[in-house]
Amino acid sequence: MTGTFLGMPTFPEAARAATADAQLRHNLRKATHTIRDKRAEAVGELDDWTRLRAAGKAVKDRTLRHLDHYLEQLEASVTAAGGQVHWAADAAEANRIVTDLVRATGERELVKVKSMATQEIGLNEALEAAGITAYETDLAELIVQLGDDLPSHILVPAIHRNRAEIREIFLREMAAWGTAAPDGLTDDPRALADAARVHLREKFLSTKVAVSGANFAVAETGTLVVLESEGNGRMCLTLPETLISVVGIEKTIPTWDDLDIFLQTLPRSSTGERMNPYTSTWTGVTPGDGPQEFHLVLLDNGRSDVLADEVGRQALRCIRCSACLNICPVYERTGGHAYGSVYPGPIGAILTPQLKGTGGELEASLPYASSLCGACYEVCPVAIDIPEVLVHLREEVASAGGAGHRVEKAAMAAAEWVLDDDRRLGLAQRAVASARSLVPRRLPGPVGAWTDTRDLPDIPEESFRQWWRTREKGKRKRS
Amino acid sequence: MRIALFITCLNDTLFPDTGRAVVRLLERLGHEVVFPESQTCCGQMHYNTGYRRDAQKLAVRFVKTFDDADVILAPSGSCAAMVRDNYPRLGAAGSRLQRATTALAPRVHDLSELLVDVLGVTDVGAYFPHTVTYHPTCHGLRLLGLGDRPYALLREVRGLELVELPEARECCGFGGTFAVKNPDVSAAMGADKARNVAATGAEVLCAVDNSCLMHIGGTLDRQRAGVKVVHLAEILASTEQEPAQL
Ligand code: SF4
Numbered sequence: 205m206t207g208t209f210l211g212m213p214t215f216p217e218a219a220r221a222a223t224a225d226a227q228l229r230h231n232l233r234k235a236t237h238t239i240r241d242k243r244a245e246a247v248g249e250l251d252d253w254t255r256l257r258a259a260g261k262a263v264k265d266r267t268l269r270h271l272d273h274y275l276e277q278l279e280a281s282v283t284a285a286g287g288q289v290h291w292a293a294d295a296a297e298a299n300r301i302v303t304d305l306v307r308a309t310g311e312r313e314l315v316k317v318k319s320m321a322t323q324e325i326g327l328n329e330a331l332e333a334a335g336i337t338a339y340e341t342d343l344a345e346l347i348v349q350l351g352d353d354l355p356s357h358i359l360v361p362a363i364h365r366n367r368a369e370i371r372e373i374f375l376r377e378m379a380a381w382g383t384a385a386p387d388g389l390t391d392d393p394r395a396l397a398d399a400a401r402v403h404l405r406e407k408f409l410s411t412k413v414a415v416s417g418a419n420f421a422v423a424e425t426g427t428l429v430v431l432e433s434e435g436n437g438r439m440c441l442t443l444p445e446t447l448i449s450v451v452g453i454e455k456t457i458p459t460w461d462d463l464d465i466f467l468q469t470l471p472r473s474s475t476g477e478r479m480n481p482y483t484s485t486w487t488g489v490t491p492g493d494g495p496q497e498f499h500l501v502l503l504d505n506g507r508s509d510v511l512a513d514e515v516g517r518q519a520l521r522c523i524r525c526s527a528c529l530n531i532c533p534v535y536e537r538t539g540g541h542a543y544g545s546v547y548p549g550p551i552g553a554i555l556t557p558q559l560k561g562t563g564g565e566l567e568a569s570l571p572y573a574s575s576l577c578g579a580c581y582e583v584c585p586v587a588i589d590i591p592e593v594l595v596h597l598r599e600e601v602a603s604a605g606g607a608g609h610r611v612e613k614a615a616m617a618a619a620e621w622v623l624d625d626d627r628r629l630g631l632a633q634r635a636v637a638s639a640r641s642l643v644p645r646r647l648p649g650p651v652g653a654w655t656d657t658r659d660l661p662d663i664p665e666e667s668f669r670q671w672w673r674t675r676e677k678g679k680r681k682r683s
Numbered sequence: 684m685r686i687a688l689f690i691t692c693l694n695d696t697l698f699p700d701t702g703r704a705v706v707r708l709l710e711r712l713g714h715e716v717v718f719p720e721s722q723t724c725c726g727q728m729h730y731n732t733g734y735r736r737d738a739q740k741l742a743v744r745f746v747k748t749f750d751d752a753d754v755i756l757a758p759s760g761s762c763a764a765m766v767r768d769n770y771p772r773l774g775a776a777g778s779r780l781q782r783a784t785t786a787l788a789p790r791v792h793d794l795s796e797l798l799v800d801v802l803g804v805t806d807v808g809a810y811f812p813h814t815v816t817y818h819p820t821c822h823g824l825r826l827l828g829l830g831d832r833p834y835a836l837l838r839e840v841r842g843l844e845l846v847e848l849p850e851a852r853e854c855c856g857f858g859g860t861f862a863v864k865n866p867d868v869s870a871a872m873g874a875d876k877a878r879n880v881a882a883t884g885a886e887v888l889c890a891v892d893n894s895c896l897m898h899i900g901g902t903l904d905r906q907r908a909g910v911k912v913v914h915l916a917e918i919l920a921s922t923e924q925e926p927a928q929l
Binding site for chain 2: 673
């Protein structure tokens with residue numbers, strides 16, 4: 205079974221271990237740099253990128269503003285096309301709905317298309333508790349599942365693993381889950397992909413229930429859309445008898461026309477491709493073709509609260525392309541596990557604390573997991589101003605005054621008191637200057653970490669302010 | 684032209700050479716400079732760490748201090764960006780603070796913008812006989828959009844050899860309180876930046892923000908890399924008669 209993120213340490217603690225892991229740093233650097241260069245090239249080809257980005261943002265904003273309307277429309281369209289719609293307020297309710305639906309089929313196994321929403325609610329664990337086995341069919345998800353590991357990237361959940369590690373996992377674990385890895389398996393990517401293909405094929409052909417997520421849900425027609433690279437998704441979406449799609453309410457878009465924008469921006473932003481290899485769409489059921497039973501579980505799980513926050517709501521525009529992860533210098537050095545949640549990287553740093561609230565220690569540490577360099581905002585295809593939301597959430601954390609923030613608040617207030625009066629600032633500067641010979645190269649206490657790897661600058665004898673004053677006096681005397 | 688200096692608290696206290704260089708440079712170009720003494724700090728650290736109220740008070744002070752200035756120079760990319768991009772978000776929509784800061788924002792410039800866009804010069808008559816590499820800093824790059832301006836100014840400096848910095852657009856890892864709250868990641872980023880700087884073989888690393896330079900310079904010093912960090916203002920103020928001290 206797959207582990208859980210529960211009980212994760214705060215970001216700085218998890219990051220300390222990650223930054224010290226040379227192999228991990230190497231794997232991540234290589235992967236993120238390759239994909240970011242590819243993205244830059246694919247985006248650079250379009251001369252209307254800025255317009256596409258603005259259009260994507262506008263569509264999402266408009267949909268979010270009238271989400272109640274579009275959701276009702278979506279429900280009506282899905283129902284009219286022969287599907288059934290279920291509403292889930294939180295993870296527990298969503299898991300219960302899916303479990304009951306699977307039980308009703310009499311099956312104990314199902315195949316899954318990679319889906320963030322089902323990871324968010326811990327569906328696999330809930331199904332396991334109910335005696336149902338869920339098989340992940342996305343190659344990277346399969347690696348994570350077989351390795352009893354946690355995903356560390358939105359698009360490439362096993363980004364933290366290299367070929368040699370994957371070979372070992374396949375050899376060790378595949379047999380227990382179904383078709384074993386072939387003898388003499390090498391760590392050649394092709395050989396690894398073939399082993400996965402054979403292993404998965406057996407599942408696709410024998411399993412009668414599938415669970416998917418969706419990248420988009422078109423309200424106008426009730427059509428769900430999945431973009432993927434391997435074709436495993438298409439197998440899951442067409443071969444089984446029953447299909448259950450768990451979709452966050454924010455995935456709704458009004459019309460097929462709107463889809464046009466995202467079919468251009470999503471693949472370029474995520475894999476650096478002009479178009480993704482497989483785009484599957486399904487609308488209700490079609491007699492005699494594909495799944496004969498279709499259920500759409502619409503998931504809230506904190507999204508309505510995010511929607512109510514004027515600054516934070518832009519996070520719901522996210523189309524999970526992962527461009528922000530790949531460009532983020534912090535993610536590059538820590539990997540996804542340090543973020544302790546399904547959504548890692550810059551988007552995770554704002555989405556997780558918003559969906560779960562900033563009460564927990566991990567959630568309260570996430571808004572600080574950024575140097576505010578702005579690279580994430582620059583690449584985001586729907587222009588989510590992640591730094592703005594980070595600062596907004598920091599405000600929430602700081603004003604709650606939790607662990608460590610009381611001292612910080614006092615220090616900030618003291619600094620503000622000095623800075624709110626130029627005479628006080630001048631006095632403070634003189635005090636610092638007169639003690640300059642006493643300031644050690646390495647500082648004690650919480651700011652000591654700064655001087656562990658850096659030397660402090662020399663403190664000058666005279667501030668600019670003092671110099672200016674002396675100069676002005678001299679000028680006046682002369683004139 | 685009469686130019687009001689916003690020297691910024693960090694420059695004022697720890698890097699007065701930068702402020703003096705700005706004065707020398709602008710006066711050499713024939714402009715009048717003033718330093719409104721009631722200025723203190725833009726409040727960037729407070730704002731970025733989540734202390735909006737404290738930042739608001741400092742913004743009010745800033746507005747009062749600089750309200751009658753036509754052109755304001757902030758020789759710090761991140762402080763210029765704070766005033767220009769974040770101040771208008773500090774006050775509630777339609778509030779006095781929001782109106783005042785929105786009106787003030789376009790008058791605030793970083794040094795390279797002031798020289799190139801407002802004063803229309805790229806050759807400021809500087810002399811600096813050293814190999815220099817330039818780090819474009821996140822706020823200068825993404826919030827201010829300085830683009831080619833700093834390079835254009837450096838290319839005109841006599842004696843200066845400009846060498847390209849690998850992975851220049853990468854953040855150095857300072858990020859204000861980020862360096863304190865996430866010391867391991869910050870140090871890892873700083874180390875990579877310092878390695879890239881050292882790899883250029885340049886004698887000097889130049890930027891428009893002393894906070895980033897302090898972080899990278901502190902890392903370079905600890906590694907005994909022998910590279911000096913110098914603010915753009917000091918290079919541009921340097922002349923044959925009065926060369927900058929390395
Ligand atoms: S926040 Fe933007 S860049 Fe990041 S995953 Fe979402 S859409 Fe992509």
